[in-house]
Amino acid sequence: MLYGERIRVGLVGIPSSGKTTIFNLLCKASAEVSEYPFTTKSKNQGIMQMYEPRVEVLSKILKSNEVKYPAVEIVDVAGLIKGAHKGEGLGNEFLSYIRPLDIVCYVLRHIESVPHIDGKDDIKRDFDILRYEISMSDLEIISRREEKLKKLSSVGQKEARETLKILEKIKEQIENFAQNAKFKVEWESEDERAKGEKEISSLNLVSAKPFFVIINTDISTSRWDELKNSLKGKIEDEKIIVCDALSEMEIDEKEVRNYGITPLRELITNTIKKIGNVVIFFTGFEGKELRSWIVQKGTTVFEAAGMIHSDMQKGFISAEVAKYEEYKKFTSDKEAYQNGVFIKVGKDYIIEDGDTIRIKFKV
Ligand SMILES: Nc1nc2c(ncn2[C@@H]2O[C@H](COP(=O)(O)OP(=O)(O)OP(=O)(O)O)[C@@H](O)[C@H]2O)c(=O)[nH]1
Ligand SMILES: [Mg+2]
Structure with missing residues (x-):
């Protein structure tokens, strides 16, 4: 699977679970949020930069004039409730916005300060309802x-x-x-x-898509494990993220760590990488644009060439690859080059995470 410059994730949850709050936090957007159900009536769409510190390191070596981080396109839709398939609430037609996407994120809630549409928070029951609908x-x-x-x-x-x-x-x-x-x-x-x-x-079956879960909450971090445990046996731990999206909105991302919490953007990036079976690689020459690309594990450099540009695949000659751990030891691209960091590979080379790749081709 070749994702390209972005991977696409859809937020699915009951009303007032904080989908739009999460969307705003991740995409630095300001879509409407309220404590009333069905605030979002159609969809919000935005871009989140992945948490990818390697981009900054590489852009310094390459003195890049422009930088593109690997991106996550996020789609936030209306809330889904029990009976949606029979037309309850806003029905389930808006699932059509989720169908074309790569990954589903189920947003579940335990928010004591905002009323639950069924009167009481129950993470497991809500997750069952979403999957049933x-x-x-x-x-x-x-x-x-x-x-x-x-x-x-x-x-x-x-x-x-x-x-x-x-x-x-x-x-x-x-x-x-x-x-x-x-x-x-x-x-x-x-x-x-x-x-x-x-x-x-x-x-485009939603049931078949890779997914993860966000439990969005306003209770103290000391009880977050308790929330996670409510899904025990149902899904693997590595697919569950707990956060307080509203509080994260109020502080700078750098300060989030002072509270003993990992920023949601970083947690989501790592989770997506895992469940999407993702490898990130980079392209760029000194003084030019640095670009990030997302593919699935097992992708060859020849397949990736076709994703970047059809001419690159048609006229593919060979490629040069620098491993991130080697490349980052140098202060300039020229120096790295002279020290043999770039290794020539053929079309069957399987891309590894962190590779910087230069493709030679004739037009
Ligand atoms: N305290 C707290 N409140 C939250 C959190 N996330 C969302 N809220 C509040 O919950 C309410 C609903 O949030 P939204 O982001 O509009 O929820 P939604 O899932 O998009 O709702 P619909 O669009 O109606 O489906 C708002 O009043 C938010 O301020 C959170 O992490 N902590
Ligand atoms: Mg909303």
């Missing part, structure tokens, strides 16, 4: 696809019959997502896997 919406999409395929199958299309079998497996996992917060199809063959994954991605 999403699975109902996904099943609706599947059933529309099934109808089409059944018609084709009835006139003897063999492939349609095969796809229907694949959809059965996907449906099982949508149920699994609703029940257990897991989605993992056991494919019978590589061929079936390829077809199945194509179905999942073209149907």
Whole structure:
């Protein structure tokens, strides 16, 4: 998977869980926030710079005239409530804004100072409701696809019959997502896997997307572990972030650490890197623009070349790669170059996190 210069994350949560507050904090935006449910009626979209200190180090060596951090595009939508698939609240149509994105962030709340739409905070119940509503919406999409395929199958299309079998497996996992917060199809063959994954991605199923959880709260940090524990057994610890987004809004990011807290932007960056299976690499020449790129582990330099520019892939000759830990020891690009930090590689080279890459190509 080639994400490009940004990876896209959607915030999904019940009303008044603090989605827009989190959005404003991360994207330095000022979208409307209030303690009344359904404050956000359609969507907010913004960009968060990843927490990536390596960019500053590299830009000093390269004397970059412009710097682009790896970015996270964040989409904040209306709140989802019980019965949304039957049209309760604002319904679930706005999930269509989430469908094209790479990762879902479920925002759950334990906010004692703001009323909960169902009267009482309950992290586990809310997470169950969100997954149930999403699975109902996904099943609706599947059933529309099934109808089409059944018609084709009835006139003897063999492939349609095969796809229907694949959809059965996907449906099982949508149920699994609703029940257990897991989605993992056991494919019978590589061929079936390829077809199945194509179905999942073209149907844009939210249940199948990688996800993490933010628990947004106003209670004392000494009780944050307690909140985390309310999801124990449901999801892995590394997928859960606890924060107080409103309080973080009020202090400078640098000062957040003085309270013994890691800034939300840093926590989210690290979580996204982990669950998106992400590798960050850089391109840039001395005195020019430094750019950051996001790809999945296992991406070759040839695939990455095509992501940067189609000409680069078409005319690919070779690439030079500098490992971050080596490159950072030098004060200028020239010095690093002369000391052999850049190593020549072929098109099958698999990109590693922190690589600075220069691609040679002919047009
Ligand atoms: N104390 C505290 N209050 C918060 C926190 N996050 C959000 N709030 C408050 O909770 C209320 C709802 O916040 P929003 O950001 O509007 O919530 P939302 O999820 O976007 O709500 P909808 O758009 O209605 O779905 C506001 O009054 C916020 O100030 C937090 O971390 N701590
Ligand atoms: Mg909102």
